[in-house]
Amino acid sequence: MSTDIRSAPETSSPAQGPVRVERRLSRLALWGLYLAGIALGAALSAATGFSITSTAVYGVVLGTLAVYVATRVVQGRRKATDRLVTCLVTSAFAVAMIPLASLVYTVLSKGLARFDGDFFSMSMFRVVGEGGGAYHAIVGTLIITLVATVISVPIGLFTAIYLVEYGSGRLKKAITFFVDVMTGIPSIVAGLFAYALFTLLFGNDFRAGIMGAVALSVLMIPVVVRSCEEVLKLVPNELREASYALGIPKWRTVVKVVLPTAVAGLGTGITLSVARVIGETAPLLITVGLITGTNLNPFDGRMATLPVFAYYQLTQPGTATQAFLDRAWTAALVLIIFVMALNIVARLISRLFAPKTGR
Amino acid sequence: MTATKAPTEPPSQQRVVRRPGDRIFSGAARTSGIFILLVLAGVAAFLISEAIPALTASSEDIPGGEGLAAYIGPLIVGTLLGALIALVVATPLAVGIALYVTYYAPRRIASALGYVIDLLAAIPSVVYGFWGLAVLAPKLVPFHEWAADHLSWIPLFAGPASTSGRTMLTVGLVLAVMILPIISAISREVFSQAPALHREAALALGATRWEMIKMAVLPYGKSGVIAGAMLGLGRALGETMAVAIILSGGGAATVNLISNSNPSTIASNIALKFPEATGLGVNTLIASGLVLFLITLAVNMIARWIVNRRADFSGAN
Numbered sequence: 001m002s003t004d005i006r007s008a009p010e011t012s013s014p015a016q017g018p019v020r021v022e023r024r025l026s027r028l029a030l031w032g033l034y035l036a037g038i039a040l041g042a043a044l045s046a047a048t049g050f051s052i053t054s055t056a057v058y059g060v061v062l063g064t065l066a067v068y069v070a071t072r073v074v075q076g077r078r079k080a081t082d083r084l085v086t087c088l089v090t091s092a093f094a095v096a097m098i099p100l101a102s103l104v105y106t107v108l109s110k111g112l113a114r115f116d117g118d119f120f121s122m123s124m125f126r127v128v129g130e131g132g133g134a135y136h137a138i139v140g141t142l143i144i145t146l147v148a149t150v151i152s153v154p155i156g157l158f159t160a161i162y163l164v165e166y167g168s169g170r171l172k173k174a175i176t177f178f179v180d181v182m183t184g185i186p187s188i189v190a191g192l193f194a195y196a197l198f199t200l201l202f203g204n205d206f207r208a209g210i211m212g213a214v215a216l217s218v219l220m221i222p223v224v225v226r227s228c229e230e231v232l233k234l235v236p237n238e239l240r241e242a243s244y245a246l247g248i249p250k251w252r253t254v255v256k257v258v259l260p261t262a263v264a265g266l267g268t269g270i271t272l273s274v275a276r277v278i279g280e281t282a283p284l285l286i287t288v289g290l291i292t293g294t295n296l297n298p299f300d301g302r303m304a305t306l307p308v309f310a311y312y313q314l315t316q317p318g319t320a321t322q323a324f325l326d327r328a329w330t331a332a333l334v335l336i337i338f339v340m341a342l343n344i345v346a347r348l349i350s351r352l353f354a355p356k357t358g359r
Numbered sequence: 360m361t362a363t364k365a366p367t368e369p370p371s372q373q374r375v376v377r378r379p380g381d382r383i384f385s386g387a388a389r390t391s392g393i394f395i396l397l398v399l400a401g402v403a404a405f406l407i408s409e410a411i412p413a414l415t416a417s418s419e420d421i422p423g424g425e426g427l428a429a430y431i432g433p434l435i436v437g438t439l440l441g442a443l444i445a446l447v448v449a450t451p452l453a454v455g456i457a458l459y460v461t462y463y464a465p466r467r468i469a470s471a472l473g474y475v476i477d478l479l480a481a482i483p484s485v486v487y488g489f490w491g492l493a494v495l496a497p498k499l500v501p502f503h504e505w506a507a508d509h510l511s512w513i514p515l516f517a518g519p520a521s522t523s524g525r526t527m528l529t530v531g532l533v534l535a536v537m538i539l540p541i542i543s544a545i546s547r548e549v550f551s552q553a554p555a556l557h558r559e560a561a562l563a564l565g566a567t568r569w570e571m572i573k574m575a576v577l578p579y580g581k582s583g584v585i586a587g588a589m590l591g592l593g594r595a596l597g598e599t600m601a602v603a604i605i606l607s608g609g610g611a612a613t614v615n616l617i618s619n620s621n622p623s624t625i626a627s628n629i630a631l632k633f634p635e636a637t638g639l640g641v642n643t644l645i646a647s648g649l650v651l652f653l654i655t656l657a658v659n660m661i662a663r664w665i666v667n668r669r670a671d672f673s674g675a676n
Contacts, residue, residue, distance in 0.1 A: 053498075082567035089463050092455025093472070096543075099536045100479055103490045110493070155391045162388035175392045177663060178399050184590065184659035185652070186597020187484075188626045189402065192648040196405035218402065221395060251384035279483025282599035282626065286633040307485045311600065314489060332486045339481045 023074050030083070033070050037063030060091055104336075111333030114326040119334075124292040124304075129320035134331050136294040137309035141338075143298050144209050144288065144305060145278050148216035153270055155217075156224025163225070164232040165254055182222040190218040191283030198287075207289060209298030212305065215283035220273050227269025231262045264353035268346045275342035279335050281307035306335050402652070410646035413639060420639050431647045437527070437622030438651065440614060441602065442595035444531025449538050450588045456539070457546035462572060473547060480540035488604030491533040496524035496605060503528070503617045517615045525607040527621040533601050538591035545590065545666075549583030550576055582665055589662030593655045596626075603627035625651040 041059030045051065064087040072080035122133035159179070163172055194215035198206050235258050243253040259266070289302040290312055310331035317324035418426030460473045500522065507518030557575035566574065602624050613620055623631075629644050636644055 078567055078570065082569040085569040085572075086463060089455045089459045092452050093459040093464075096452060096456050096476060096479070096536075096539055099490075099495075100475070102494055103482065103486070106490055106494050107486060155394060158388045158391035159395055162385075162392040166385050166388050167392065171389075171392065175395060177667075178396055180663045180666075181656060181659050182395070182399055184593040184597075184655055184662075185402065186599070186626055186655055188597065188599045188629050189406070189648050189652045189655075192409075192629070192645055193402040193405055196409040196645065197401070200405065200408070218398060221398070225395070249378050249381050251378075251381045254384065275481060279485065281483065281485040282603075282630050285600075285630055289634065307483060307600075310489070311485055311604070314492075315604065329489065332483075332489050335483050336486060339483065340478075343478075343481055 025071060025074050029070075030067055033066040034063040034087075037061075037066040040066075064088070064091070107329060107333050107336060110326070110329035112330075114330040115333060119327070119330055123294050124309075125294070127292070128318055130323040132323075132327065134304075134306060134309055134327065134334070136292070137304040137306045137331065138334065139294060139296065140209065140288075140303040141278065141306040143296065144212045144216065144284070144303065145274060147210060147213035147298050148220055148277060149270070149274055151213060151217040152220040152224050152273070156221045156273075157228055157266070159221075159225045160228035160232055161254060161258075163229050165250070165258070179222045179225045182218070183226065185218065186282075187215075187219055187280050188282040188286070190215045191286045193218060194283065194287050207287070207302045208300055209288055209295070209303040212284045212288035212303070213298060215287055216277045216280060219280060219283070220277045223273040223276055224270060227273065228262075228266055231265030231269060232258060234265065235261045264350050267349040267353060271342055271346035271349060275339050275346070278338055278342065279307055281311055284308050285311065306331055306338075310335065403649075406645055406649045406652060409642060410649045411642075413642035413646040416639055416642075421643055422640055427643065427646060430643060431625070431650055433622040434625045434628050434647060435650065435654075436614075438596055438624040438626070438654070440616075440622075441527055441530050441534055441624055442592055444528065444616070445534035445538055445595040446588060446592050448532060448535035449542055449591060450584070452535070453539050453542035453587070453591075454546055454584055456543040457550050458572060458576075460543075460547055461550045462568065462576070476540050476543055478540075479536065480544070484537065484598060485600040485604070487533055487537055488601040491529060491601060491605040492525070495533060496526075496529045498524070499529050499532075500524040506617055514614055515616050517613075518618055520617050521607075521619045523607065523619070525605055526617050526619065527606065528616040530602050530606050530624075531616070533605060534595045534598055537598060537601065538595050541594055542584070542587040542591045545587030546580060546584045549580040553579040582668070586662045586666040589658055589665065593658045593662065596658065597651060597655050598624075599626040599630045603630045 038055075038059035041057075041062045042055045044058045044062075045055040048054065064084065067087060068080050068084045071083045118131060119133040119135075120138065121135055122131070123136035124132045124134075125136070159175065163175060167175065191212075194211045197214065198208075198211050239257050239261060240253055243257045244250070248256070284305045285308050288305060288308070290304050290308050291302045292304070295301050295303045310328045313324045313328035313331065413421065413427060416427075418424070418429075421427050421430055423430045456476060460469050460476070464472050500520075503520040503524060503526065506516040507520035510516040511518050553576040557579070558571055561571040561575045562568075603626075606621065606623060606627060607619060613622065615621065625647050629648055632640070633644055
């Protein structure tokens with residue numbers, strides 16, 4: 001777009017007099033040069049023992065170099081630098097895509113092996129070799145995440161309401177700042193906190209799903225606060241003022257006017273915060289641990305969770321190694337599916353429940 | 360007179376009357392705000408209270424037998440080393456990505472591309488660990504050998520090369536992928552907020568696109584990039600599962616990235632040792648967690664301070 005706009009005066013300048021005849025490389029020529037560079041890279045790679053990695057590396061370097069040199073010769077230094085940066089920036093984006101593509105491909109290809117009915121209906125109770133499944137872990141993850149959500153959402157939402165509707169002065173500043181700082185607490189530290197809290201209260205051997213839920217809440221609350229705060233700020237002040245003008249008390253205004261207006265954004269933010277914690281492993285590893293059977297009571301005893309299940313299946317395989325690895329990768333696949341599903345739900349919420357007024 | 364008096368009195372009366380509903384609601388809102396501060400204080404307090412036995416114990420009783428400093432020291436080195444590799448690799452890439460999405464990509468697909476990068480942040484860390492162990496580590500073994508052969512004069516690549524690729528170098532690269540979306544998200548935001556007038560003025564004066572970015576966008580977005588990098592650093596410092604799965608470390612405090620004698624990191628050491636730890640071992644691990652908490656707290660506070668300082672004078676708020 002912008003290149004076209006800027007090229008217009010350049011092409012018209014020769015007509016104005018003997019300034020300088022501007023020569024330009026067409027887009028086609030540039031692509032040709034780049035591809036020629038890649039072909040040369042492939043040849044070079046073939047000469048030193050062919051591999052895809054070296055082809056890509058040599059090719060991109062040579063292609064970039066070809067474009068740079070050609071532009072420098074034809075159009076001068078400034079334009080050449082511009083093209084060089086374009087190549088570099090585009091390559092940076094492509095480089096970032098490699099791990100994502102590779103990761104998704106690996107998890108799909110290795111995880112589909114055990115992506116069957118048994119995996120979702122059986123636990124690991126009395127399973128030592130092949131077979132078995134992650135029913136207990138999936139249920140455990142859902143229960144613990146649900147409890148964490150039940151703890152975090154009221155606290156987070158009320159804090160966001162305080163910050164937007166009531167807060168003022170130093171308390172508001174302090175809360176905003178420390179909520180931001182809390183976003184960066186390492187997950188394992190949250191786990192240690194839950195462990196220390198519950199061992200002080202109930203003794204050293206206490207283990208329950210609620211410990212994991214508390215640890216996840218520490219990670220989740222700041223995310224809920226931040227996203228809800230952003231959304232509540234977007235509610236137009238005119239709506240609040242109209243409500244006050246009708247003599248509605250402030251709390252009714254918040255409940256009946258502000259929150260319904262912002263419900264789409266709140267739903268999206270909360271869903272994304274659930275997605276943020278559902279894959280957390282470390283805090284659950286050191287608080288909730290792992291069992292092979294199904295435990296539906298989050299207030300008593302260890303529970304299995306999907307990330308911890310996957311971790312132990314991978315790192316501590318029993319005699320039938322391949323069966324354990326297959327289960328680990330399928331658990332990873334299911335975990336990614338959960339997170340992606342939550343992301344999609346979040347997008348749907350923001351689209352379906354978007355306020356009719358405004359924008 | 361009466362006409363002016365009448366409206367002024369009722370409001371003052373109304374202001375005095377506070378309905379119980381209002382009082383309860385604002386009270387609940389304020390309480391949960393204060394509760395969050397208490398939680399943060401509680402995290403510090405409980406960690407300290409559980410770490411005290413390790414701090415006061417005699418050095419023979421600490422795992423390793425040489426005292427707390429000798430136990431945590433190598434772990435701090437490992438933690439900083441891995442996070443620094445990640446930062447050095449990820450920051451330029453993330454800036455490139457942010458520039459691509461904001462100023463180079465075709466307008467129609469730019470937001471979709473941004474969403475794809477954000478997906479990197481959605482993938483659970485344990486899955487990154489799986490991927491690093493199964494895919495990246497074997498792929499990097501040839502590079503480890505090459506580096507040991509040709510670059511061994513640099514202390515970072517002293518070798519001998521690991522044959523499994525489960526080294527600090529691999530860990531650093533995986534961490535780099537994990538913090539890419541954080542840095543690029545914040546960079547993208549500040550880059551897109553660069554004043555349109557400055558950008559258009561630069562283009563109108565005949566600047567190429569890169570010159571426009573250099574003159575109008577980068578100076579404006581610099582502090583945002585720094586803040587994003589700090590937040591990414593905080594994440595990399597505290598990352599647990601990916602490190603725990605990939606790294607097969609020794610206990611030495613070396614900066615040698617490509618051999619199997621790398622120190623572990625604080626977080627992964629806790630994850631690996633905690634399930635089996637008893638007695639003073641637990642306290643020692645919690646003490647190391649306290650150190651990690653303080654390091655990340657400092658990094659995040661600096662990052663937030665930079666972000667907030669920028670927000671004060673950015674016009675966007």
